[in-house]
Amino acid sequence: MTQEVTNYEKIKEELLGKEFKVLDKGFVRLVDVMGSDDSIVQAARVSYGKGTKTSLEDRGLIRYLMRHKHTTPFEMVEFKFHIKLPIFIARQWIRHRTANVNEYSGRYSEMPDDFYLPDLEQIRPQSTMNKQGRGDEAFEPARAEEIRNIMQNTQKNLFSEYEDLLEKEFARELARINLPLSNYTEWYWKIDLHNLFHFLRLRIDSHAQYEIQQYGIVMADIVSKITPYAWEAFSDYGIDAIYFSKNEKAALSELLSGKNAKDLDYKSIGLSKREAREFEEKITTLINK
Amino acid sequence: MTQEVTNYEKIKEELLGKEFKVLDKGFVRLVDVMGSDDSIVQAARVSYGKGTKTSLEDRGLIRYLMRHKHTTPFEMVEFKFHIKLPIFIARQWIRHRTANVNEYSGRYSEMPDDFYLPDLEQIRPQSTMNKQGRGDEAFEPARAEEIRNIMQNTQKNLFSEYEDLLEKEFARELARINLPLSNYTEWYWKIDLHNLFHFLRLRIDSHAQYEIQQYGIVMADIVSKITPYAWEAFSDYGIDAIYFSKNEKAALSELLSGKNAKDLDYKSIGLSKREAREFEEKITTLINK
Amino acid sequence: MTQEVTNYEKIKEELLGKEFKVLDKGFVRLVDVMGSDDSIVQAARVSYGKGTKTSLEDRGLIRYLMRHKHTTPFEMVEFKFHIKLPIFIARQWIRHRTANVNEYSGRYSEMPDDFYLPDLEQIRPQSTMNKQGRGDEAFEPARAEEIRNIMQNTQKNLFSEYEDLLEKEFARELARINLPLSNYTEWYWKIDLHNLFHFLRLRIDSHAQYEIQQYGIVMADIVSKITPYAWEAFSDYGIDAIYFSKNEKAALSELLSGKNAKDLDYKSIGLSKREAREFEEKITTLINK
């Protein structure tokens, strides 16, 4: 135990205050943490009384809690981050309401000359499959570069216009309104582990915008070091778990009875075309595991 | 459409204000509703813009939202209930924080002479499998009756002592503290549909205490009438869905490749004994569907 | 009563669905309401039991609840608005977490060619008193016009660049990131009356940015018609109330004992220069009432 505590303190020491770079000018910095895997166990044992102490070890208890969606003990761990991020990402992020935030104010202070400019490989056409994202294919290199140059040029002009308006003594709170959503902002963001898991599940997901995924990945790495058992349980029972709806269960049942996937009559099972495709993707992943 | 609207109004009319009995002296009464399946669709279409209007019909859109965990449109429907329930149930219920509550006050008013007395078939021994619940077997009828009589007698005595203390002019806020958790209270409880689904998922579940399940069942029935598409989607993708953890997926993968359940080496797959048992239960349900 | 109910329904009918214009291109539209002053009274009476029915009339009870900060009955009324607003206002607005939101998505759909362009009289210099706002004085008309033209021109160019990038098939979710914070968005926003009061208190306040105040004023007008007693109580005990801190109380005490404001020794009372100025402003308002 002393061994472990020492180890935890060392890991914490190494992470605290360090700026982990994200995108071109952003970062994630762990400012403070309250608790560890031990705190989850400690809180759970208040609920279950003394009986649990002997029967389940720490890792097993944490996995049990996660598996059975006993979420409150995970709320007993709290993370505080300092984050620098483009405003369009901040707007997605803030939709997670169960968190505390202090953001840099463009009314009170001047906005910084920092804008998110995507890497060339992120300059991609609209996806044809997914109405809300970029596709997997690339543009012709020349076109990608052209787009990137347009973007960079605009960002430069907008900031110089902003400075010009401030020079003219125009009020900051209005001078900034023509700055673009690619402008970087900063905030302190504090959240408990249960809600952080929920945030990560949605934001690491492949349907989230690429740019917020990058923040999620860095934060997930920090979490996996501070609360390794909880992270492992969350991965196994959360991120890496698979769901089957009522109708998908019927289809799965037929497969388990030996039927061939190609012979499934999705329509009579009640799966729409889109759902049938989603189901087949799940099965393919399973079999190719 | 007019047809449907009329129908919705009729159903609402029939439900509003009606006391649906729960347990021996409790009830659920729908006081007010804001919105319907239409409101979910309406809110979703603000997010997705006009493009969606043609491509997905209402029911399909609601199912799509539920399947992909786009939960905010479900928050646009709000239910308000008047509920009479024993205090020990109220204590479980109130743990759902995303709701508004006005409860009867035992400081301000006298508590009623209403106590929950379980039916004879609920007077059951501690479960040997489940540390937190009653078992499936019954007591000897004589013992069940004996226990029920003890309980009833105590409730009678406690209320008469309470009345006696009030008679002695003892302050209400202290006179009531020896009343038991079986005493009934009442409250107005208002919640949005997304959070109500979350409440129902946990409280209709077989691990919830039997008594709160009874409230959940009655409320679920009301919800299924007011927002039938949303309820159907929630059933199919929520309540009736099944999930497999990372390690369970490995086991499932072997079954799909034709392996026999009996030949699975759970240990090397990484499933504990308890998890292996849970997995087998899932498979049994699937196959016996 | 029937009279009043009819009246309430008539007012609601008149307000529902109507677009109230705000700023140059924004609006507030009441989409739905659950409850009225009656619902507040109804919920309060659950808490207090039958005793209250005779002793306090509705208006008096609502004022009592507000005065004594019994806030939960006000949570029993729910408002749903459809709002069109510039993104920089949306960013302030969303900080109020106890609400439900569905926003237009710039990933999924094209952003509209609508940008907030301040009126000439809002084009004002930075305040010298207030680090976070515009001052009360005007620019030379020529300079104000020059600034406005710069802003308008930039908005035009940015939208045309956005269209150009979409033309090039650049993914929507990235093409929009150089659109400015003055771009309009829309959302459905649902909140209970207690939290709406909190929102209005902060956003109608003179320290809030002028543009969000305009939304607050329109919404306050709607609320005052739907729940007139609650609004009146909120005005009298909330917005129009005045606070004195511990040290200000000492100063006020001296004034009430006949001392002249000019003879107050703020330093020994413990008021800083800034606080002394704030105190004097309060007293001036009081005396000039």
Added chain:
Amino acid sequence: MTQEVTNYEKIKEELLGKEFKVLDKGFVRLVDVMGSDDSIVQAARVSYGKGTKTSLEDRGLIRYLMRHKHTTPFEMVEFKFHIKLPIFIARQWIRHRTANVNEYSGRYSEMPDDFYLPDLEQIRPQSTMNKQGRGDEAFEPARAEEIRNIMQNTQKNLFSEYEDLLEKEFARELARINLPLSNYTEWYWKIDLHNLFHFLRLRIDSHAQYEIQQYGIVMADIVSKITPYAWEAFSDYGIDAIYFSKNEKAALSELLSGKNAKDLDYKSIGLSKREAREFEEKITTLINK
């Protein structure tokens, strides 16, 4: 600074883990803290940018934030308590929703043989002024003792009946429902400083039930040691502040113009009898300061 940090660590060390006794068998134990006055300052400075660093010292900045209701920086400090408390108090406490809780479970474990038995001086008659509390006067000593004996006896009998039911193998989740609200429970409770202030404001208040006040007082003492500047600001601008409603302001205005309190025409000012009395109490406090 190093000096101060050392001091903070020393104070924290002294408080952490210590059981502070409350009522006859309850306690408050500080389990963990994230942050200090410094964290509030640190978060505020993210919002305001570098400008603030020189202009306002820490204490001044914290007072400024509190005075102007800039509450988010106070959310950056988090407290975790372990609390043992009677169930009727737990039911009031849990109404504060912005907190995390893990409670001892009477379904999972046996309830303890601990019941709250009021001190003789708390055994008092119903207040005649205040519908929801005990009065200031005492009972005849004999009657107080009689009541206390009745209560103690009942608690003893109820626990022995509970043990008897468990002996009969009756399921714990039902055997406990005739235990009284005076039975003690325990929980871990985690909350941020802003919401803790809100809790304390309501629960230290003289209208709160005496028993919960005792918990509030002990927690307030801990908070005042961990975050002394924030506590001082909260006292000066929160707890010890006074407010005057719109109509009270009119009355106050007349007093400041030299009118005698006895000559005020409350009716024409718009103050009801009850409000006039409340106003006079405020003025009396002010003048007797």
